[in-house]
Amino acid sequence: MQHSSVASAASYQIRFASLRTSTPALTFRCDARGNVELDALDEKARLDYLFARALVGRNFARPAIVRAHADMLS
Numbered sequence: 001m002q003h004s005s006v007a008s009a010a011s012y013q014i015r016f017a018s019l020r021t022s023t024p025a026l027t028f029r030c031d032a033r034g035n036v037e038l039d040a041l042d043e044k045a046r047l048d049y050l051f052a053r054a055l056v057g058r059n060f061a062r063p064a065i066v067r068a069h070a071d072m073l074s
Contacts, residue, residue, distance in 0.1 A: 013068045016052035016060040023059050026052045034065045 014030040028049050030036045038046055052060050 011068055012065055014063045014065050016056070016063050018059065019061055020059055026060070029068070030065065032065070034063065 012030050012032050012034075013027050014034050014036060016026045018025050026048050028036050028041070028045065036049055038049070041049060052063070056062055
């Protein structure tokens with residue numbers, strides 16, 4: 001992975017808002033285009049990300065790419 005990608009990935013998040021009150025929203029670090037580095041995620045986060053992507057339109061809204069605040073990245 002290139003260093004510039006790391007800096008870029010740290011400043012954006014992809015957010016899957018929940019369509020159900022019983023399911024929390026899921027948020028993951030990404031680049032400006034919404035690409036998530038799956039190899040950088042731990043197993044639970046990777047499974048959560050794939051789960052959210054698979055259930056867009058059923059349990060989750062279409063994902064939104066947002067600029068992350070510095071305090072959200074720790």
